[in-house]
Amino acid sequence: MDRENQSVVTEFILIGFSSFPNLQVLLFLVFSITYLAILAGNSIIVTTIRCDSSLHIPMYFFLAMLSSSEICYTFTIVPNMLVNLLKEKATISSIGCATQMCLFLALAGTNCMLLTVMGFDRYVSICKPLHYPVLMNQRTCTELVIFSATTGFLFAVLMTILIFTLPFCGPNKIHHFFCDLAPLLQLACARNYMGEIVIFLICILMVVVSFFLILLSYILILNTILKIPNAEGKRKAFSTCASHLIVVVVHFGCASVIYLRPQSRYTLNEDMFISVTYTLVTPLLNPVVYSLRNKDVQVALKKSLGRSTCTWKI
Template identity: 80%
Template sequence: MLTDQGNQSMVTEFILIGFSSFPDLQVPLFVVFSIMYLAILAGNIIIVTTIRLESTLHIPMYFFLSVLSSSEVCYTLTIVPNMLVNLLKEKPSISLVGCATQMYLFLGFGCTNCLLLTLMGYDRYVSICKPLHYAVLMNQRFCTKLVVFSATSGFLFSTLETYFTFTLPFCGPNSIPHFFCDMAPLLELACGRNYVGEIIIFLICFLVVFCSFLLILLSYLLILNTILKIPTTEGKRKGFSTCASHLIVVVVHFGCASVIYLRPQKYTLNKDTFISVTYTLVTPCLNPVVYSLRNKDVQVALKKYWGGRTCMRKV
């Protein structure tokens, strides 16, 4: 919808094209995405509940994992329900305010997740490289401060990105080639340019995505150096297995994020839409699966609190 302000028409709502290019696939996609969303909610809620109930999991690594799982639930909540509704609409739309709110929340939780993954890499570094000082360095109070810092920083970055995006004039067209309000397609639709704002947005994306990944990479280079010094094969195997789950999630998460937010080329509908599905649905669905399948402590706790109850019901 457009409204006239002086001699210029201003956008008051956006049309989310999303998967409109694939009309025959919209119902099947609705079914598949609904199943994935339920799996995300169930998997992450089970992980958080299990970590809270099991006292042996009350250590920094699982504390960060529970916060990441909670953040993933909120992260998908800002996008997926609206996307599912729009898949069943002929003309899916979102108001200007709704679009700004969605982008703010999505970027806030997205940046927070990047920073949480960085903290989890640091936790693995301290655990393997400085095991004698682990309890002192990674005490509960310090870990809580790190989480608060991550969330505060994530939403501060999100505030700046949303502000510089929505201070640009939108005077038409108002069709977003995406299934949610993301920065790249919105910047393409803007009638004017704010080069300072765009530079700040890129620097924030670079700081959050690239610098976070570099810090994780540095942590793992130090970890690798320590593991290779372990004399026994079994010790090396345990060291690598401790980091495997986190590494898998990091590669998927940062790989997709860097393709979207750190490239110079213009927005392309089909490719970016399906890449976005990866980090909005696949990665949050992957996290609980990876951590539960590759972590014996979590497996034992899951069997204790969920497998046991299933057996009791059968009896």
């Protein structure tokens, strides 16, 4: 059929969990509770770090920025997903879809960069302790956060432009609960192989390069820790890294499965549940892991409950 005779898609239908009609109410309740827990947990982390002066150090500053990013990250997807679970037919405009994709990818990229920065912070703290106050001063920390956010948003804008310059003139059903890369690429009327290569390369830069830098940081950290003479010193050094490592493994594991594989291996149900993991479980994991494993945060949380004013300083 000639493209002139095809209608241009201005609205998409989000299939989401409609293939499980009997579970939609239950899913709504479970996802709602999880979302509230994400908001509460990450908000508590940010407030506690801001209110307790003993946590005004780079490691917790980056953690507060990560928690803030996670709140925004889930906000771009989860509220709309919850509303759609109660609808008979969930739709989203083309502009709304592009906006959601751009914000989601931007915040996901920012999270990748922040986790990389947190790995670098642990490297400097353990491997270069005498230079730590100079290297990780307030200005440097602020610049690293700005760099993380700027990089994430630039990559997201580029990928969104590449996706939405493709012609959408046929089916408009997105087999997902939000506007993600793979299901939208499948709906395009024509292939842009160069654009798809660029998108794949951007994903590699954001996921593989970030993970490689974190891995490199921890190889150097491990090498330093093994040289510590006493067992207590080794245990304390490992303890400061454990929480970050848990979040990194889950975050990058899910991202790799979704974004670093051939489009031909895209499967609806499998991807939907992996997507639930990185949109709900990973943001919830962040405050849970850091609050349960970090004694400084636990002590600060108890102290902050009796305070009414907060200050912010690294």
